[in-house]
Each structure stands twice: as C-alpha cells, then as structure tokens.
Amino acid sequence: MAGRRLGADEEALWARVRATVRALPGRRSAESATAAPPSLPAPRPPRVAAPATAPVASFPTRAPGHTLDGGWDRRLASGVVAPDRTIDLHGHTLSSAHAALDRGVAQAIAHGDRVILLVTGKPPRPDSHRPHARGAIRASIEDWLRLSRHAGAIAAIRSAHPRHGGSGALYVILRRPRATNS
Structure with missing residues (x-):
C-alpha cells in the first residue's frame, strides 16, 4: 500500500511525539525511533450508504427502560x-x-x-x-x-x-x- 508524505504541520507533530518516546527495556533505542516518520495510508473514499427501502418505526424491543419505567x-x-x-x-x-x-x-x-x-x-x-x-x-x-x-x-x-x-x-x-x- 503506497503512503503519502507528511505535511509540514504533521512533521512538526511527529517530532513532538518522537521527543516523548522512550524505548522499552530490551527494545530499540530512542535514536532509532527518530528515524523517518511513518507514512500515512492513502485516504479512503467515503462510503456511500444504501438508500433505505422503507422507514422503520423505532420502539425498544427487549431493552429495559426506554419507554417503560x-x-x-x-x-x-x-x-x-x-x-x-x-x-x-x-x-x-x-x-x-x-x-x-x-x-x-x-x-x-x-x-x-x-x-x-x-x-x-x-x-x-x-x-x-x-x-x-x-x-x-x-x-x-x-x-x-x-x-x-x-x-x-x-x-x-x-x-x-x-x-x-x-x-x-x-x-x-x-x-x-x-x-x-x-
């Protein structure tokens, strides 16, 4: 999956995040975490909802409360x-x-x-x-x-x-x- 490059404001935010990261014991050091920022996934197209075929009246079916005390x-x-x-x-x-x-x-x-x-x-x-x-x-x-x-x-x-x-x-x-x- 091809990612996109981070913008200037995202780069600055990523730098602030990197500054707060500490490596867990036995893991890579903080210096390796300061390497290149991750690329973000390409944005997905918005999902389009299917049109409703008939309006559905709403009333609670078995949940206590709602319309009954x-x-x-x-x-x-x-x-x-x-x-x-x-x-x-x-x-x-x-x-x-x-x-x-x-x-x-x-x-x-x-x-x-x-x-x-x-x-x-x-x-x-x-x-x-x-x-x-x-x-x-x-x-x-x-x-x-x-x-x-x-x-x-x-x-x-x-x-x-x-x-x-x-x-x-x-x-x-x-x-x-x-x-x-x-």
Whole structure:
C-alpha cells in the first residue's frame, strides 16, 4: 500500500511525539525511533450508504427502560401484570399469522387495551434436527410490528413470564391513548 508524505504541520507533530518516546527495556533505542516518520495510508473514499427501502418505526424491543419505567419492567418480569388481550398464533401460516396479528392489535387499540399477550410458540432449540424450519412466525414478529400501521401505538415488546407462556410468548405493551382536547 503506497503512503503519502507528511505535511509540514504533521512533521512538526511527529517530532513532538518522537521527543516523548522512550524505548522499552530490551527494545530499540530512542535514536532509532527518530528515524523517518511513518507514512500515512492513502485516504479512503467515503462510503456511500444504501438508500433505505422503507422507514422503520423505532420502539425498544427487549431493552429495559426506554419507554417503560422500571415499575412496568419489574411487574412484567414478576408475572403480576394480567394481559388485557391474548392473540394466539399457533397453527397459522406466516400470512395468516400476520393478518391475525394485525387484526388483534387493531382491536386491542380500539378497545383501549394496554398489554397484549402474543402467543407465538417456543423458538426452535439449537440442537433440534427437524427437517423443516420452525419458529418462522416468532422470528418475524418484531419486524411485522415495527413495519405495521400500529408501530406508533406500541411502547415496547417484552418476553412473557413463565405463567403466561415464557419463551413461547411475548408481551406487547401499547402506549396510553392520547386525550384529545376539542
């Protein structure tokens, strides 16, 4: 890789650095460090980001805090919160699960629910030797919710407590509806 020569200000800076360098025991002396300054690598062209295909709504998926206070996270983790609605996606294909999720979230928002228990089924075990893919619905849930028409109404997604399905279910916490002043 071909380097470039240092400019006058870079040479002066390099001289100041060389003056502060001391050789480690058993290493080259400071005089050898005062040899020619290193050549800097040629500058790289700037990277151009690929255009985004669709805007992605942002809401925290499993990180505590952010949009829920610590009290919410403690209550969810302890299993004290009772879901207002349950959406069970067992036995669905990907397309029917997506439609059922959209319908269920729309109904929950219309009804004023705050916590949805979303039953997806347990993700496949790493040691599973099944010949077909499992856990496709579970793997798609967060993307579906982020890109859905309801993304702005979702405050957070959290793992469910074992009494509500554990790793086979998720809590979808909806934002409080805004009061309209008319």
